[in-house]
Amino acid sequence: MKIYKAYYMSKIGMIEVSGNEEGILSVSFIDIEGVAETARENIHSSLINCIEQLDMYFKGNLKEFNIKLNIKGTEFQKKVWSELLKIPFGKTVSYLDIAKAIGNEKAVRAVGGANNKNKIAIIIPCHRVIGKNGELVGYGGGLDKKEWLLKHEGAL
Missing domain, CATH: 1.10.10.10 (Winged helix-like DNA-binding domain superfamily/Winged helix DNA-binding domain)
Structure with missing residues (x-):
């Protein structure tokens, strides 16, 4: 299954979001210079909700996330x-x-x-x-x- 990525510039650094049709796989701070935020119209539909909720969180308008996750681990x-x-x-x-x-x-x-x-x-x-x-x-x-x-x- 294809994995999609999007980027969000938060108040404390660049965040990379990856996921697929089954949900969000990762939300990570990255230190790569030159990575531009993904234009909203270019974000794959499986990541849009996550990016929007992260934006609301960092703006102080969201206290609880409601995002489909695709958790991998033991x-x-x-x-x-x-x-x-x-x-x-x-x-x-x-x-x-x-x-x-x-x-x-x-x-x-x-x-x-x-x-x-x-x-x-x-x-x-x-x-x-x-x-x-x-x-x-x-x-x-x-x-x-x-x-x-x-x-x-x-x-x-």
């Missing part, structure tokens, strides 16, 4: 990501909280690993997971972006 990763989707806008939880929620409080490191493998940033809100001491730790897009996202959502 059963453990999917269980963790399912818990991440339950974290409300403007709230944070610890890696330990997620481990407990999936029924294995000893899996804190594995939860961190699953967060690291999350390919659908922002929509599957791994940025809302922080250290149990309240510190911002681990974010594939960089801690500066994690901090911005949490401030944007009123969690910091």
Whole structure:
């Protein structure tokens, strides 16, 4: 199945969205200079809703995404990501909280690993997971972006 890509310039950097007819496969911050935003009329129909919702989110007009996802990962990763989707806008939880929620409080490191493998940033809100001491730790897009996202959502 063909994979389509579109780009969105957010307030904190360029975002690449990829997906197919089955849903969104990835939402990633990219550091490639010279990548221009995809003109709205050139975005494949399977990505339009995602780009529009990201735009509303960054403008402060959207707190909950309603996007068809095509999640790829292990059963453990999917269980963790399912818990991440339950974290409300403007709230944070610890890696330990997620481990407990999936029924294995000893899996804190594995939860961190699953967060690291999350390919659908922002929509599957791994940025809302922080250290149990309240510190911002681990974010594939960089801690500066994690901090911005949490401030944007009123969690910091």
